[in-house]
Amino acid sequence: MARSKVREGSPWTGLWAVVFKEMADHLTSARMLILQALTLITAVGTVYAAASNLRDTVAQDRFLLLRLFTTAQQPLPAFVGFLAFLVPLIAIALAFDAVNGEFNQHTMARLLAQPIYRDALLFGKFLAGLFTLALVLTTIWLLIVGMGLVGLGVPPGGEEVARSLWFLVLTVFYGGVWLALALVFSITFRQPATAALASIAVWLFFTVFWGIIVDLLAQFLRPVRIGLPSEYLAQGQLALMLSRLSPNTLYSEAILAMLNPAVRSLGFVLPIQLDGAILGAPLPLDQSLALIWPHFTGLVAVTILLFALGYTLFQRQEIRA
Amino acid sequence: MAADVVIESHGLTKHYNSFVAVDNLNLTVRHGEVFGLLGPNGAGKTTTILMLLGLTEPTAGSVRVLGLDPARQPLSVKSRVGYLPELLGFYNGLTAYENLIYTAKLNGLRRDEAHERILSALAQVGLEEVVEKPVGTFSRGMRQRLGVADVLIKKPQLIIMDEPTQGLDPEAARDFLGIIRRLKADGITVLLSSHLLHQVQAVCDRVGLFYRGRMVLEGTVEELARRVLGGAYRIQVEAEGPASLEEALRRVRGVVNVTRPGETLYELETEYDLRPEAARAVVEAGGKLLSLKVEQPSLDDVYTRYFEQEGKHG
Ligand SMILES: Nc1ncnc2c1ncn2[C@@H]1O[C@H](COP(=O)(O)OP(=O)(O)OP(=O)(O)O)[C@@H](O)[C@H]1O
Ligand SMILES: [Mg+2]
Numbered sequence: 001m002a003r004s005k006v007r008e009g010s011p012w013t014g015l016w017a018v019v020f021k022e023m024a025d026h027l028t029s030a031r032m033l034i035l036q037a038l039t040l041i042t043a044v045g046t047v048y049a050a051a052s053n054l055r056d057t058v059a060q061d062r063f064l065l066l067r068l069f070t071t072a073q074q075p076l077p078a079f080v081g082f083l084a085f086l087v088p089l090i091a092i093a094l095a096f097d098a099v100n101g102e103f104n105q106h107t108m109a110r111l112l113a114q115p116i117y118r119d120a121l122l123f124g125k126f127l128a129g130l131f132t133l134a135l136v137l138t139t140i141w142l143l144i145v146g147m148g149l150v151g152l153g154v155p156p157g158g159e160e161v162a163r164s165l166w167f168l169v170l171t172v173f174y175g176g177v178w179l180a181l182a183l184v185f186s187i188t189f190r191q192p193a194t195a196a197l198a199s200i201a202v203w204l205f206f207t208v209f210w211g212i213i214v215d216l217l218a219q220f221l222r223p224v225r226i227g228l229p230s231e232y233l234a235q236g237q238l239a240l241m242l243s244r245l246s247p248n249t250l251y252s253e254a255i256l257a258m259l260n261p262a263v264r265s266l267g268f269v270l271p272i273q274l275d276g277a278i279l280g281a282p283l284p285l286d287q288s289l290a291l292i293w294p295h296f297t298g299l300v301a302v303t304i305l306l307f308a309l310g311y312t313l314f315q316r317q318e319i320r321a
Numbered sequence: 322m323a324a325d326v327v328i329e330s331h332g333l334t335k336h337y338n339s340f341v342a343v344d345n346l347n348l349t350v351r352h353g354e355v356f357g358l359l360g361p362n363g364a365g366k367t368t369t370i371l372m373l374l375g376l377t378e379p380t381a382g383s384v385r386v387l388g389l390d391p392a393r394q395p396l397s398v399k400s401r402v403g404y405l406p407e408l409l410g411f412y413n414g415l416t417a418y419e420n421l422i423y424t425a426k427l428n429g430l431r432r433d434e435a436h437e438r439i440l441s442a443l444a445q446v447g448l449e450e451v452v453e454k455p456v457g458t459f460s461r462g463m464r465q466r467l468g469v470a471d472v473l474i475k476k477p478q479l480i481i482m483d484e485p486t487q488g489l490d491p492e493a494a495r496d497f498l499g500i501i502r503r504l505k506a507d508g509i510t511v512l513l514s515s516h517l518l519h520q521v522q523a524v525c526d527r528v529g530l531f532y533r534g535r536m537v538l539e540g541t542v543e544e545l546a547r548r549v550l551g552g553a554y555r556i557q558v559e560a561e562g563p564a565s566l567e568e569a570l571r572r573v574r575g576v577v578n579v580t581r582p583g584e585t586l587y588e589l590e591t592e593y594d595l596r597p598e599a600a601r602a603v604v605e606a607g608g609k610l611l612s613l614k615v616e617q618p619s620l621d622d623v624y625t626r627y628f629e630q631e632g633k634h635g
Pocket of ligand 1: 318320337340341342360361362363364365366367368369407
């Protein structure tokens with residue numbers, strides 16, 4: 001506490017001790033084993049289906065590896081479709097009892113009596129969650145690349161690997177948002193079940209209701225009165241802007257551009273903007289990156305904001321609770 | 322500040338909004354002492370302890386622990402001071418050893434050094450048999466001893482225990498008091514809070530009586546007894562003799578009061594252990610001494626009497 005005073009030593013003293021302890025907990029917990037198994041089954045199932053679908057087109061396609069992630073095979077959606085559900089779930093599962101769990105086990109007082117600051121404890125817990133998520137997703141990524149090699153018999157090109165790695169990074173940071181959110185709720189709610197429910201409620205809100213709300217808001221604020229194209233455009237642009245307030249939109253747009261080099265622009269495109277562009281020609285990686293950079297920084301910014309909120313709440317919390 | 326002062330506070334005060342939890346506390350604990358904070362529920366013991374550790378910010382006043390300011394130098398204080406909280410928890414799924422490894426790492430110890438310290442700390446509290454058992458299987462007494470091992474990892478100069486014997490059965494409590502005595506013998510200063518008076522009396526060199534955020538009495542048990550009970554000792558004299566016997570006993574120097582609960586029974590409140598003098602007085606007055614017993618003043622008496630007096634005054 002005592003924000004105004006100069007504190008002795010580094011706020012990160014003991015950070016790595018916290019990170020390693022928490023990671024060890026995560027990687028051995030039943031909760032994580034279940035979610036890992038679920039992710040694994042999903043990956044194997046969807047990628048196997050995609051690979052058998054792609055086998056016929058092997059010869060013509062430059063971006064086979066990326067297709068493994070995005071090809072849907074009825075009745076299965078593509079792997080990325082599943083991930084958009086699974087990653088928030090895993091992230092929430094990693095953090096919803098981070099702080100309240102220590103209080104409920106009565107370990108908080110003993111922990112904070114060690115020579116560390118609260119900063120290290122909270123950030124350590126966040127990092128451990130992020131690293132665990134990264135570890136799980138990297139394993140899956142390697143598995144998919146391996147399955148691609150075996151199933152399709154074509155080694156992926158350098159740009160493909162780079163794009164799929166960016167996809168991996170984006171997914172980890174998308175998880176970071178939900179991790180930070182669950183961490184905040186684990187500070188505000190004493191019951192882990194309440195924290196988990198609150199996190200899932202926010203996730204449901206953005207997954208299910210936000211789209212509906214955005215449409216209603218756009219129709220209300222930018223009504224189409226006489227049917228001019230400019231009216232439709234204004235309404236569409238507002239709807240897009242609003243929908244990007246959701247981390248889900250940011251993530252799905254970003255991975256769309258990353259995994260599909262043919263995507264030249266996100267959002268509305270007027271014919272005049274396409275002047276000089278060859279339709280269907282793939283965009284180079286650096287231009288795809290430039291396209292999604294605002295999305296990426298948006299995800300990181302939301303994470304930082306949520307973490308800062310959690311930090312402030314945690315610093316004020318009485319140790320006796 | 323004198324070199325052997327371990328805890329020193331001046332005007333230490335803690336407000337929770339308008340509620341005063343600790344009021345203008347002046348406390349001094351010296352090196353090697355076992356100091357007992359006692360007082361009823363809500364007296365402010367835990368709040369005081371949290372301020373000593375820098376875990377709660379004082380509203381006013383100053384604290385020095387081992388010469389350091391806990392609010393400004395929390396890391397230095399917490400690496401030298403062990404704290405056994407009121408509600409002591411461990412990770413139930415981890416073994417005793419794994420729990421202590423985490424503490425050791427948080428204290429920045431290297432793995433081999435940590436290993437040595439953990440085994441020796443567990444041996445010191447008699448838990449060497451259960452090093453690899455999950456803490457979830459431990460009894461309350463074992464957990465409390467594990468708590469001591471946990472603070473010993475950092476080789477503390479001072480250990481602060483909040484209600485350490487609460488919930489222990491008489492034997493476990495006795496064992497635990499034995500551990501506290503050994504800590505003292507090893508030169509560690511101990512501050513403990515409790516409202517189990519006979520236990521405090523059994524291990525503490527000095528006690529402070531807390532009441533509504535204030536330390537109303539402080540000193541050795543004998544000093545408190547002298548102040549609150551008048552005499553520090555109660556001597557029971559059983560004697561047959563002339564009627565002047567009571568008067569003779571009353572005249573002995575150091576006797577504060579004499580009562581006569583039975584025909585041949587006299588009860589003396591005295592400032593010192595006056596058994597020889599009392600015996601001589603009986604004999605000189607021509608009486609026949611049947612028995613002579615001294616009763617140590619108990620903290621229970623002090624506590625009860627103090628609150629009776631408080632009740633009368635306000
Ligand atoms: N966070 C808080 N907000 C408001 N009041 C508090 C807070 N923490 C403690 N108090 C009050 O301060 C007073 C002193 O509490 P404290 O826990 O220090 O007492 P204690 O002597 O340790 O009692 P016990 O024997 O019950 O442990 C109590 O009346 C308590 O209600
Ligand atoms: Mg208390």
